[in-house]
Amino acid sequence: MAADLAFDALADPVRREILAVLAEHEECSAGELSSHIRRVGRTAVSSHLRVLRTAGLVTERRTGRFRYYSVQSDGPAQDVIRLLQELFQGSLDEARAAVGATRPAAAPTGG
Amino acid sequence: MAADLAFDALADPVRREILAVLAEHEECSAGELSSHIRRVGRTAVSSHLRVLRTAGLVTERRTGRFRYYSVQSDGPAQDVIRLLQELFQGSLDEARAAVGATRPAAAPTGG
DNA sequence: CCATCGTGTCGACAGATGCTGACCCGTCGA
DNA sequence: TCGACGGGTCAGCATCTGTCGACACGATGG
DSSP, rough: HHHHHHHHTTTTTTHHHHHHHHHHHEEHHHHHHHHTTTTSHHHHHHHHHHHHTTTTEEEEEEETEEEEEOOOOHHHHHHHHHHHHHHEEETTHHHHHHOOOTTOSSSSOOO | OOOHHHHHHHHHHHHHHHHHHHHHHSEEEEHHHHHHHHTSOHHHHHHHHHHHHHTTTTEEEETTTEEEEEOOOSSHHHHHHHHHHHHHSOOOOHHHHHHHHHOSSSSSSSS
């Protein structure tokens, strides 16, 4: 299950920090990211970025010699959230129906 | 943040399996749990149970020489779900209002 | 009281993971 | 073409974590 990779990727605090930075700035280059994440070096950030990409939690956009990363909301991330809701809010059908939008990709909303 | 422990606890597939069993059976003794989780021994299950308890994802109820475990939906589990929604569905105000009881970013109880 | 059962905990070991410095590749500017 | 810069990858090292076997402890039953 793709969610496996995602859960694993989300377990690391540095990776969650990267995700948080990305969530705020919409899009960041690898260098910008490592500037924000001062607790570890550029190499480490690069490694984490790879893990996040493999897990399908972020997407990469290459432009010239820069690589811009951004959060990928649809896909594994949604699987994780849904799985968690099933586990901890097992009878939240109503809530899920209410939020409706929790549907994965295939939506007209550009990503 | 309490969610840190929870994220860490959720990263292990065996622990997620334990949670899944608990979600289905409502409540299980340690022995029952290790019967369902055949992939690892009783000792390992016990260790995982400790991690899950420390993370606040399950609760223990002692009766005689048995210990019954069950999912603890409120607490860290909700923090995790909320954090994930902020990260990946940043503008889910409507959804949060629908499921109710959730506060917007601004970090609630300092923790 | 003693045997047995249900469980948690300890010590040891193997495999996984994160961090860093060094190195290689591709792009941009002179 | 050459140098500078952005950025990924590799090898090495320290540490963490999962798993198991053995053992300790409280509870139940004869």
